[in-house]
Amino acid sequence: MARIYAALLSQLDALVAPPGQLSRYGLGRLMHLVNDTLVTLDSPAVSTPMSLSDHLLERSRAADDVAEKVSGIMGDETAATLARQLEPLTCELSDALSRLPLPDTVASRFGTVRLTDYLRANVIMVVDLALEELATAERAAMTESVRALTQVLTERYPGRTIEVRIPPYAAVQVGALSAGPSHTRGTPPNVVEFAPETFWELATGRQSWQRAAASGTLTFSGVHAGETARMFPIVKIR
Incomplete structure (x- = not known):
């Protein structure tokens, strides 16, 4: 606290x-x-x-x-x-x-x-x-804000299919929207990595997934990683 x-x-x-x-x-x-x-x-x-x-x-x-x-x-x-x-x-x-x-x-x-x-x-x-x-x-x-927003992702999409990374602030695992494997150890099969500013803009609805991916500040790999796009935005501030 x-x-x-x-x-x-x-x-x-x-x-x-x-x-x-x-x-x-x-x-x-x-x-x-x-x-x-x-x-x-x-x-x-x-x-x-x-x-x-x-x-x-x-x-x-x-x-x-x-x-x-x-x-x-x-x-x-x-x-x-x-x-x-x-x-x-x-x-x-x-x-x-x-x-x-x-x-x-x-x-x-x-x-x-x-x-x-x-x-x-x-x-x-x-x-x-x-x-x-x-x-x-x-x-x-x-x-603290990035950690709070990633906590919300884990609350809304429980599971261990996709690893969401925002270095150096946070890394969490979430469930896929469709059936997918659970990651337990080793390299995750589905990974999404954001630049902090990109994660923030997506989380608050200021940027689209497509534009972020095209800019190179968002990368993802694995069959289910792209499903993460439907988890954004997280909060509407105004």
Whole structure:
């Protein structure tokens, strides 16, 4: 959990300092996320939590509603005003994450979820914002976001037919969509390997499988490896 906290806070720090980096909409997105996180940290739950996969699906379904709320936060404020309003909120979030104990399970606006998975989803959101606004993300945050997204692949497509590799961040095994062999040892018969940026763009629906394969930043081998194309995108952020 501490690793996820650190990744989230390091990416938030990189987004807000130095000031003047973010667009009005970027500042609005960040204010919405920080506000939502502060509310959720104070909302412990005892009901059964959903999986990270289901939590991201619920976030995808709420993307339009979130965009509307972001517009409401921005209003007619200038970027400088939004930045001043955001600064104390990020400090408050950092303090809140340092307080123990934190709840294991929380009632988020997207449903009951483990706090770990809620914060993993937030890391995905801030990495997306960093890539869009700054064209780069903090390594720790990128690492945690890629690991979270590959965890979702294993939840949605359990099995050991295809090995998905995103060096140096993650390697997982998933099941084929049709009948296929299970890999147990040695060289996997079905392998898909992504450049990290390509995996991210496919995971968030920004690039097509065909274009990625043509660019050489995605390679795959084996009878079932191409079935991985139908597993993307993983999450719709907006």
